[in-house]
Amino acid sequence: MFEFPKFSGASLRNDLLSGITVALALVPEAVAFAFVAGVGPLVGLYAAAIIGFFTAIFGGRPGMISGATGSVAVVIVALVLQHGEQYLFAAVVMMGIFQILAGVFRLGKFIRMVPHPVMLGFVNGLAIVIFLAQLGNFKVKDAAGISHWMSGPQLWIMLALVALTMAIVHFLPKLTKAIPASLAAIVIVTLVTYFFNLHTRTVLDFLQQMTGNPHATIAGGWPTFHIPDIALNWETIKVVIPYAFIMAGVGLIESLLTLTVIDEMTETRGRSNRECVGQGLANVVTGFFGGMGGCAMIGQSMINIRSGGRGRLSGLTAAVGLMCFILFASTLIEMIPIAALVGVMFMVVIATFEWSSLRLFNKIPKTDSLVIILVSVVTIFTDLATAVFVGVIICALVFAWKHAKNISVQTHLEGDDKIYQLTGPLFFSSVHPFLELFDVHSDPKHVIIDFANARVSDHSAIEAIDTLAERYLKANKQLHLRHLSGDCRKLLKKAGNLVEVNVIEDPHYHVADDALA
Known part of the structure; x- marks a missing residue:
């Protein structure tokens, strides 16, 4: 399960710098997903750090980034509202056990059976979901707590900083690849905002708006081990197991599909069964340390791969860096403009979306085109697991009909x-x-x-x-x-x-x- 890779100087530098870039991008994502799940920001941040750390070591795909995700958050919000955080932590532990069992029984190999049109729909749908999620950063709340779109100078400053970020990410690699373009963009835009005293939303503003607490901060201590405080009886098991099973399925589907996408990008092959075990182990530990659970993150994984992070050290750096931000450097991270992170994510959207699929519609069977569109739409309006199931079922039915x-x-x-x-x-x-x-x-x-x-x-x-x-x-x-x-x-x-x-x-x-x- 554990391996000691050999590093060259270039790969070591790329992994370290790309890991730092990912750690910066993880902060608002983890906070936002914690808000969706109905838990505190540190619950999301701890989950991102712990899951990222353990999957980087034990997972089956070097360079893939895991953490707290929206697909898992939308599943657990009902559990948190009805039963509280302790039931959530128990469900996360059980989720991890299910995922470990999936790896032990070698169920991860079945992800290779997902048809290519479903993969294209998954990638395109996820790119659209990431894009739509960023649009929320162009909204602010007034004194009455009502959200509305930015306007006037605030909007123009935000747009200008987003455009500057995207331009740096696009053009800097043509000049030098010494440092990841995304990291350089975040640092430059932060310095521009600071020295020109531009009034724009920062990570701290984002956190306080999400929580409704004007004193909120990402600063925190080390996560502490604790056993979920729930009654160990049949009634509790009946509550926890359904959520844990769904969370495990959603997490594995998103993780293994992300693994497949990165395999194609890097022309290498990850180990799907090992990834199941790695994800499961990470979630078991997360549940015992107060995290909300999660899986692979395709957006952050794209940032990492395109910044040069291909090894396990990049994931370790991202996880350790995020924990260091929580413990020691919260004030520095809180001053990063949201516009810089939005610009980075917009570039991820452009890179993630399979633009070539738009040219395929007149060259492939109509049923395959329908699957691509349908999976994309279902991904946007429901969740990834449902979209993949729908796509696979349709492909299977079409196959059966044709062969009949x-x-x-x-x-x-x-x-x-x-x-x-x-x-x-x-x-x-x-x-x-x-x-x-x-x-x-x-x-x-x-x-x-x-x-x-x-x-x-x-x-x-x-x-x-x-x-x-x-x-x-x-x-x-x-x-x-x-x-x-x-x-x-x-x-x-x-x-x-x-x-x-x-x-x-x-x-x-x-x-x-x-x-x-």
Whole structure:
């Protein structure tokens, strides 16, 4: 599980600097997600630091950043409102246990089965979600606590600083790659704001607005270990387990899809099962140290990768840096303009969105285009897990529908026997076309189905063969099967005396005649 990578000077510098950049970007995200979940800002910040630290060490994808996320926050808000933070911490621990079990039973490999159109929809939808989330930073609250859009000089200053940030991120790499462009942009815009005394919202303003507390701060102490203060009985378990299961599923889906995206970007391959274990371990620890739980963050991961952070040290630096900000440097972080972080995230949106997918709509099947659009829309209006499930189900149904049409037969006579040469897969979707291929009343006494070019795939196929055999039996005729593969033959043993393997032509299948007679 643990490995000691070798660092070159360049990779060491890139990981350290990109990790610091990510740590800066994590602060407002963690605070915002804590607000969504209905918990205090430190609960989100502790979760970001702890989860980021443990997944950097034990996770399956170097360079991927994990922390408190909105997808998990929207699941737990109801639990917090109804039962309080202690139930949340218990659910986070249970969530981690479920994720560890998913890794132990090697369920992470199934993420490779997600179709490419679903991946494109996931990435595009998430990019839009990140973009829409940033628009909230262009709102302020008046004295009555009502939010409204910025206007006048405040808006123009905000827009100018966002544009300056984006310009630095875009053009600086063309001049030098000595430091990450995102980090340079944040530092430069902060200095411009400070020395020119520009009146714009800072991280401190953001925190105080989110919490409604004019004295709020990100400063805090070390998180302390504590066992969730809940009653250990069946009623508590019934409350906690459903939330924990959903949180675990949402967290793993987002983490493993983010892992796949980074794999494609870096042309490397992460280890999905190890990532499940790493995410689970991180959430178990987080629950015992007062964190809200979380998973991989595609926005921060994109910042890290594009800033040059490819190793585990980048994630460790981000986690340790965030904790140092909480403990020692809160005043410095609180003076960073929100506009600088918004500009960085806007560049993440541009880099994350698969613009090439817009050119694919006239070149790929319409069903794939529909899946891309649908997954993007569902991601925006619900959550990532639901969007992925919807996309996978639609792709599976389309696949089944198309392959149901691929079954056909050619017939010929061998003496007095009629041979049906079957071609194509026999499964739940092709059962009805299969049954319509046979003319029971006109066929001779003995009918043979040749499966040399076909395959029996599931229980629905077996039942279809049983149904067909019964039809021939009622007509005082016999149905025989031949050229079955080994796995097909095992499935078809359930058909009993209604089916028969031609052992003369299939000597490889040593099946006792008594078993089929």
